[in-house]
Each structure stands twice: as C-alpha cells, then as structure tokens.
Amino acid sequence: MRFIQWVGLVVLAMVASLKAAPNDIDATMEIIRRSGALPTISVEYIQSDSKSKPMVARVHKMLVGDLKVSGHFSVQEETSPSNLNALNFDKYRSNAVHFVAKVNAKYDGKAISAQLYFYDVNKGQEIFSKRYSVGQDSHYPLLAHKMAVDINQHLNFPSLEWMERFVLVSKYISPKRTQILLADYTLTFQSVLIDNNLLNTFPKWANKEQTEFYYTKYLKRPTLFKYNIQSKKEEQILNSKGMLVVSDVSKDGNKLLLTMAPTSQSDIYLYNLGNKKLTQLTRYAGIDVGASFVGNESKIVFVSDRLGYPNVFTTDVDGSERVEQLVYHGNNSNAATAFEDYIVYSSRTSSNEFAPNSFNLFLASTKSSAIRPLTDGGINQMPRFSKDGKSILYIKHTPAQSSLGIIRLDYNKSYLFALPKGKIQSLDW
Structure with a gap:
C-alpha cells in the first residue's frame, strides 16, 4: 500500500534527482542477468550526529532486512559508517558489488528525516536520491520499507509494495x-x-x-x-x-x-x-x-x-x-x-x-x-x-x-x- 495520511504517521517529502537514464540501469542489469547470480548490493549508513546515530543504525538495519527478504539481492551489510563523498567505484567493482545504498537520518527527539542515495557501480554514478520523513521515532520501519520499494522500482524488479501494507x-x-x-x-x-x-x-x-x-x-x-x-x-x-x-x-x-x-x-x-x-x-x-x-x-x-x-x-x-x-x-x-x-x-x-x-x-x-x-x-x-x-x-x-x-x-x-x-x-x- 501507499503511505497514507490517515495514520498521521508518515509524511513523505520526496526529493528525487535522477542522474542515470533508464537504459543505463538496463545495461547494468543485463550484465548481471547473464552471470546468472543475484546482484550484490552494499547497504551503508552515513556518519551522523550523536543524537541521530542510534536512529540511523535502526533504519539501516531494517533496510538490510527488507532487501534480504525481497529475494532480489545478495546483500552486504556494512557495519561501519561511511562517507557520502568517498565512493571508490573501482574497489566496489573488484569486490563484485553492483549497487550501493547509503542511508542518512536526522532525529530531533520526535520526527525523523532520512535520505537515501543509490548508486550504480558499473556506471560509476548515482541513480537516484530521495528524502523521506516520519513524525514519530517508532515509525522508522516504514521509512526503510519505502526505501526498499523504491530501490526495486527503479531497477524494474518485481514489486515490493506488499512491504508497505499494514x-x-x-x-x-x-x-x-x-x-x-x-x-x-x-x-x-x-x-x-x-x-x-x-x-x-x-x-x-x-x-x-x-x-x-x-x-x-x-x-x-x-x-x-x-x-x-x-x-x-x-x-x-x-x-x-x-x-x-x-x-x-x-x-x-x-x-x-x-x-x-x-x-x-x-x-x-x-x-x-x-x-x-x-x-x-x-x-x-x-x-x-x-x-x-x-x-x-x-x-x-x-x-x-x-x-x-x-x-x-x-x-x-x-x-x-x-x-x-x-x-x-x-x-x-x-x-x-x-x-x-x-x-x-x-x-x-x-x-x-x-x-x-x-x-x-x-x-x-x-x-x-x-x-x-x-x-x-x-x-x-x-x-x-x-x-x-x-x-x-x-x-x-x-x-x-x-x-x-x-x-x-x-x-x-x-x-x-x-x-x-x-x-x-x-x-x-
């Protein structure tokens, strides 16, 4: 289901910047399909302030779980914080990583605002970024579910919209x-x-x-x-x-x-x-x-x-x-x-x-x-x-x-x- 206003829980402020053409993604997926293996995705989180750090870790952990449950990826969970501006695509390629998802979040004691950055390693560029927000800390799983749905949608994988259903x-x-x-x-x-x-x-x-x-x-x-x-x-x-x-x-x-x-x-x-x-x-x-x-x-x-x-x-x-x-x-x-x-x-x-x-x-x-x-x-x-x-x-x-x-x-x-x-x-x- 879509995030819905009636719960009063999820307010999505979506800011998407598409920097890769659809044929770029398709080309990457064709290489992966020919290999006969699941594409490998590295799921990482960006260093945040001390107040937000526990929340970033929770969103990151939930997204890792969602992508594993999807059945569409071989998931690598990076447990150490990473830097947004320091992507070594050659290193990812040498480790047979196809995609990178980076998560950041800010938590003010009430609301959470989060950002997802998604990269195509083969093309060496960002596919999309999107911003999400929820009004209470207990609703952070809904952020991760939406991120997983969006990642699958941009790769034209079978839908994961069931993850968003209550x-x-x-x-x-x-x-x-x-x-x-x-x-x-x-x-x-x-x-x-x-x-x-x-x-x-x-x-x-x-x-x-x-x-x-x-x-x-x-x-x-x-x-x-x-x-x-x-x-x-x-x-x-x-x-x-x-x-x-x-x-x-x-x-x-x-x-x-x-x-x-x-x-x-x-x-x-x-x-x-x-x-x-x-x-x-x-x-x-x-x-x-x-x-x-x-x-x-x-x-x-x-x-x-x-x-x-x-x-x-x-x-x-x-x-x-x-x-x-x-x-x-x-x-x-x-x-x-x-x-x-x-x-x-x-x-x-x-x-x-x-x-x-x-x-x-x-x-x-x-x-x-x-x-x-x-x-x-x-x-x-x-x-x-x-x-x-x-x-x-x-x-x-x-x-x-x-x-x-x-x-x-x-x-x-x-x-x-x-x-x-x-x-x-x-x-x-």
Whole structure:
C-alpha cells in the first residue's frame, strides 16, 4: 500500500534527482542477468550526529532486512559508517558489488528525516536520491520499507509494495481480552487501535486503501463492527446468537463472506452492504467456516467437517449449494485462503498423542491436483496471500511465542518475525 495520511504517521517529502537514464540501469542489469547470480548490493549508513546515530543504525538495519527478504539481492551489510563523498567505484567493482545504498537520518527527539542515495557501480554514478520523513521515532520501519520499494522500482524488479501494507493483528491478552494492533510485516512497528477490555477478534480489512476494517466484538452476543482508522469511529453492521466473523471481502468492498451461526452450527453467508441482504450459501448440520472468494468471485472455498474431519471445499455464490471437495491431502485441513485460482491451506501432518500436532501449509490450484508444501514442522496457521499473490503471511505458534511468517513463493524463502509478548489470535494483511 501507499503511505497514507490517515495514520498521521508518515509524511513523505520526496526529493528525487535522477542522474542515470533508464537504459543505463538496463545495461547494468543485463550484465548481471547473464552471470546468472543475484546482484550484490552494499547497504551503508552515513556518519551522523550523536543524537541521530542510534536512529540511523535502526533504519539501516531494517533496510538490510527488507532487501534480504525481497529475494532480489545478495546483500552486504556494512557495519561501519561511511562517507557520502568517498565512493571508490573501482574497489566496489573488484569486490563484485553492483549497487550501493547509503542511508542518512536526522532525529530531533520526535520526527525523523532520512535520505537515501543509490548508486550504480558499473556506471560509476548515482541513480537516484530521495528524502523521506516520519513524525514519530517508532515509525522508522516504514521509512526503510519505502526505501526498499523504491530501490526495486527503479531497477524494474518485481514489486515490493506488499512491504508497505499494514497488518491487522488480534493479540490475545487474557481469556476475556484481546487488542487489535496495526503493525508492519516485521512486527517492529506496532500501534494499538482497539483495547477496551473485551474480546475483539478476527479483524479484516474493509478496503484496499486500508482505512477501515471489520472485527467481531463480544458484547451480549457476537457483534460485527466496521472501524474507521481516520475518524476512530465504528459502525455496527449486524449481530448473531452464535459465531459471527468476516472471512473475506469482495474486491469492490461491497460484499462480505461471513461465518455465522444464527441458530445452531455455523454456515457460510454472503452479506451485501448496499441492500443489507443476507444470503445463506451453505446449509449443513455440521460446521462450515472460513470462506474466501476464489477465481472471479463466482465461487468460494471454505472449510467443513462434512467428511467427519475438517477439509477444504468449494461452492458457487449463486446459492445453488453445489459443494465439491477441493483438497484430497491430509485428514485435518482447518484453514484456507485464496488468490485467483490458487489456495493455501493448513493441514495436520502429524498425530502424536504425547506431543503437539504439526500443522503445515500447502499451496494448491483449483484447476489441478498438484500440491506444493510450504512449511515443514510446527503449528502454522491462518495463511493470507499478499495482494499480488507472490507472498504468504501466516502465524507460527511455538510453546514459547507467536510469530508472523513470510513465505516468498517465487524464491522458496521464508522468514519469521516474533511477537515479543502475547499471542497472535488472528490477522489480516
């Protein structure tokens, strides 16, 4: 997502000076591609005043991490400060370095202003420089994420815009209390949005701009609310005697898929926000939960115990209730998410009477029987596709802590970012 004004966190003052023509960059990349290796980037920071030095180091460290997670670079982290005006391009070339990123920052105790300088070693010149700023020190990860996105954009690499998207986290505090947090994908930046000593669960973004989200608040009965981050106002949507959760939102934001139990067991419902019409999509005496739109949104995938154990099924949104089994792997697939014609689901891969079971993630297509394992060991739950379908965000639970996991599908890489305190109950990206 773009840095957005509603958070009141990020004010970008972008000053770009493009000193290399696009064909210069393309020529450099062609040399790298022919070598068959990732381009090497040296990430450095410029000596700053004593007050700003710790902040410069944090921004520098976060940018190093972002570029590693991107999968697009071989990253060299320079731990000693460098000089802006002393670039020895011959030395970089002899060390097979292709690009250099230098970071500087000023911190006045409140706001941070940072500068990124990016160089093409092969051409021996600066590609671009850009200035960024944020209003509070805790928001420095957002600066680094934007720098990583800009570097990739200038090199015409696959987009990293997913790094700028915020994550909604429902954090378990106690048996009757959860907080809803706004966080970056590394959990380094966190801001509490809702904390009212109640159970606030299953947050789901209401729009692609990430200005509003839905969540379930447990009052006298489960009640669905929409919360506006700009105004901090919330709107009650509907309630239910039993379970009530938004599991997916249509691309235009006008339709909600609900897991709802107005009478006994849960079923899947489609709710039209325009005309307030509630349509029941499944009718089963057991449990149907966690639906996601798939393909062109004419179908959904969901989890049901209609085989005697949880598994993944699909049906149409026209109310015909033609249910088909989608997954034939494993005997306990308890969560699924979809992007276009692909699904990722969590399935139990062990059954141990004396130890915790393992739940792993698998990638599958609605148009073939091929299955690709994504994790190996542990308890891996609640997968979420990035907006471009190239990455997966998920929760990994261990006895000691909860972590957010990132899987970069095109690069066969995965990374974990631990929540220092508390347990992640649910998330959305």
